[in-house]
Amino acid sequence: EAGVVQSPRYKIIEKKQPVAFWCNPISGHNTLYWYLQNLGQGPELLIRYENEEAVDDSQLPKDRFSAERLKGVDSTLKIQPAELGDSAVYLCASSWGSGRAEQFFGPGTRLTVL
Amino acid sequence: SQKIEQNSEALNIQEGKTATLTCNYTNYSPAYLQWYRQDPGRGPVFLLLIRENEKEKRKERLKVTFDTTLKQSLFHITASQPADSATYLCALGGGATNKLIFGTGTLLAVQP
Numbered sequence: 227e228a229g230v231v232q233s234p235r236y237k238i239i240e241k242k243q244p245v246a247f248w249c250n251p252i253s254g255h256n257t258l259y260w261y262l263q264n265l266g267q268g269p270e271l272l273i274r275y276e277n278e279e280a281v282d283d284s285q286l287p288k289d290r291f292s293a294e295r296l297k298g299v300d301s302t303l304k305i306q307p308a309e310l311g312d313s314a315v316y317l318c319a320s321s322w323g324s325g326r327a328e329q330f331f332g333p334g335t336r337l338t339v340l
Numbered sequence: 341s342q343k344i345e346q347n348s349e350a351l352n353i354q355e356g357k358t359a360t361l362t363c364n365y366t367n368y369s370p371a372y373l374q375w376y377r378q379d380p381g382r383g384p385v386f387l388l389l390i391r392e393n394e395k396e397k398r399k400e401r402l403k404v405t406f407d408t409t410l411k412q413s414l415f416h417i418t419a420s421q422p423a424d425s426a427t428y429l430c431a432l433g434g435g436a437t438n439k440l441i442f443g444t445g446t447l448l449a450v451q452p
Contacts, residue, residue, distance in 0.1 A: 268442030326372045331383025
């Protein structure tokens with residue numbers, strides 16, 4: 227069974243440019259998460275979806291970040307415009323249910339903003 | 341605010357010994373705690389979950405304890421192997437938002 231798929235794996239952009247990340251969760255998983263991970267830190271939740279509904283987006287900087295999960299499967303996270311401080315790894319995870327459910331993580335997208 | 345502390349320095353041990361990693365937390369009453377392993381360039385991988393009413397959980401060479409009075413979890417790897425070298429993250433969950441809050445992780449290096 228395929229795991230969580232993310233693309234691209236790496237992205238280098240100039241500041242003020244837009245960027246988008248794509249995630250395909252494990253088949254059948256209704257909950258999808260986007261995390262941000264800085265070097266030497268643990269993942270920090272940006273947004274959590276249950277099916278198509280964003281149930282926790284309190285940590286998403288809504289002035290420049292947006293996310294969508296159409297049809298409750300794939301998801302896209304967008305940054306526009308990117309800032310230098312956005313350089314980090316963006317992780318996508320999925321689970322069956324939420325709460326204490328085991329989360330399955332993708333390999334992440336490493337974003338570098340120059 | 342909620343705070344989770346893991347050993348900030350790398351833990352170096354000899355192959356065959358038991359590795360013990362610590363996760364301390366403050367200003368939080370988690371309903372459960374999870375441990376994940378993360379290798380360089382990869383996403384975290386789930387290892388174990390322990391609930392607030394459980395004192396200890398085992399899985400093969402892994403053992404986790406959860407002391408809600410001390411606000412601490414210990415993660416043990418017995419008979420450690422070089423392949424166990426990785427960063428180990430603890431994550432606390434439950435509460436009003438029911439989301440996982442991760443610690444900063446501890447880098448474990450097992451020397452052959």
